[in-house]
Amino acid sequence: QTIFPKEFQEKYLVSRGIGTGVCGEVKLAFERATCKKVAVKIINKKNFPSVGTATRNAEREIEILRRIDHPCLIKTEDFYQTEDTYYIVLELMEGGELFNRVKAGHGLDEAVAKLYFYQMLMAVEYLHRNGIIHRDLKPENILLASQAKTCLIKVTDFNQSKILEGETLSRTLCGTPSYLAPEVFTRAATTGYGPSVDAWSLGVLLFVCLGGYAPFYEHPSRPSVQEQIIQGEFTMVPSKWKGISDQAKDMVRKLLVVDPSLRLSITSALQHPWLQDPAMLAQANKLMYPPQDSDTEPSHNKRPREDEEGDNG
Numbered sequence: 001q002t003i004f005p006k007e008f009q010e011k012y013l014v015s016r017g018i019g020t021g022v023c024g025e026v027k028l029a030f031e032r033a034t035c036k037k038v039a040v041k042i043i044n045k046k047n048f049p050s051v052g053t054a055t056r057n058a059e060r061e062i063e064i065l066r067r068i069d070h071p072c073l074i075k076t077e078d079f080y081q082t083e084d085t086y087y088i089v090l091e092l093m094e095g096g097e098l099f100n101r102v103k104a105g106h107g108l109d110e111a112v113a114k115l116y117f118y119q120m121l122m123a124v125e126y127l128h129r130n131g132i133i134h135r136d137l138k139p140e141n142i143l144l145a146s147q148a149k150t151c152l153i154k155v156t157d158f159n160q161s162k163i164l165e166g167e168t169l170s171r172t173l174c175g176t177p178s179y180l181a182p183e184v185f186t187r188a189a190t191t192g193y194g195p196s197v198d199a200w201s202l203g204v205l206l207f208v209c210l211g212g213y214a215p216f217y218e219h220p221s222r223p224s225v226q227e228q229i230i231q232g233e234f235t236m237v238p239s240k241w242k243g244i245s246d247q248a249k250d251m252v253r254k255l256l257v258v259d260p261s262l263r264l265s266i267t268s269a270l271q272h273p274w275l276q277d278p279a280m281l282a283q284a285n286k287l288m289y290p291p292q293d294s295d296t297e298p299s300h301n302k303r304p305r306e307d308e309e310g311d312n313g
């Protein structure tokens with residue numbers, strides 16, 4: 001049974017468990033002052049391989065959670081820690097994990113998959129623009145704001161995320177470059193990870209959302225999953241993919257490209273014909289940037305209601 005810090009207990013009343021995370025769990029909680037429902041992600045520091053990386057890793061994640069601000073990225077409301085546990089208070093995502101929406105064995109409607117995928121692209125484009133690579137995009141880390149099909153989605157879990165070492169690189173570059181080796185300037189300077197790793201994962205996510213099954217999976221008569229991935233070997237089973245548009249399949253194929261330099265970038269994916277869909281874009285923008293009351297307030301002040309009843313009285 002998790003013990004919560006005193007100041008946490010004073011502010012929140014913890015209820016039942018809601019998510020099933022590999023590293024820690026998610027509980028429903030109520031903010032005592034407002035009765036507002038929140039989610040609390042409990043991360044025991046022991047999970048991490050060694051103490052050193054644990055705290056550094058977790059501190060980096062907390063720094064990322066504090067810094068990010070985008071409609072399709074989870075928002076942190078509050079944060080507590082004890083010597084062996086982190087408690088992250090987050091907005092409630094009543095639709096749960098995308099994982100549970102697609103595990104039913106068949107994919108989502110193409111229109112729904114497109115709406116979700118567009119939001120994931122926008123979230124990841126924002127991260128990359130801010131020098132953050134997620135590195136662990138998977139259905140468990142995509143949360144849905146409501147039970148409705150057309151809903152806002154949010155990316156979460158920055159445990160594996162990496163902040164591009166712009167600062168170390170820029171510090172290196174502020175000296176006279178004449179003595180620096182060529183590889184300091186090329187991509188190899190980052191530990192082999194470019195933002196393109198997220199594009200691959202989004203390709204796998206889209207494949208799962210459309211096909212309802214994973215492109216690379218363990219099977220006795222098949223090479224190992226790692227081998228399948230390295231070869232970029234996947235099959236779009238006709239029975240599962242009939243009725244899916246060629247443009248959707250084209251998007252998947254251009255993301256699941258082994259050579260990162262040939263893989264579709266996030267920015268190019270946003271330009272892909274499959275996403276040039278005004279209806280979807282309008283819906284996504286309405287979800288991401290819902291008109292606030294002040295925006296929809298007519299310029300003159302509202303007529304009093306009894307007046308309206310009076311009219312049709």
Ligand SMILES: C/C(=N\NC(=N)N)c1ccc(NC(=O)c2cc3cccc([N+](=O)[O-])c3[nH]2)cc1
Pocket residue numbers: 018019020021023024026039041043061074088090091092093094095096097143156157158159
């Ligand atoms: C920050 C983070 N993980 N970080 C980490 N593993 N180091 C993190 C991971 C997962 C979550 N998940 C949720 O907030 C979450 C999962 C879930 C399932 C059903 C219903 C709800 N909900 O809010 O109603 C859920 N919320 C939230 C945060």
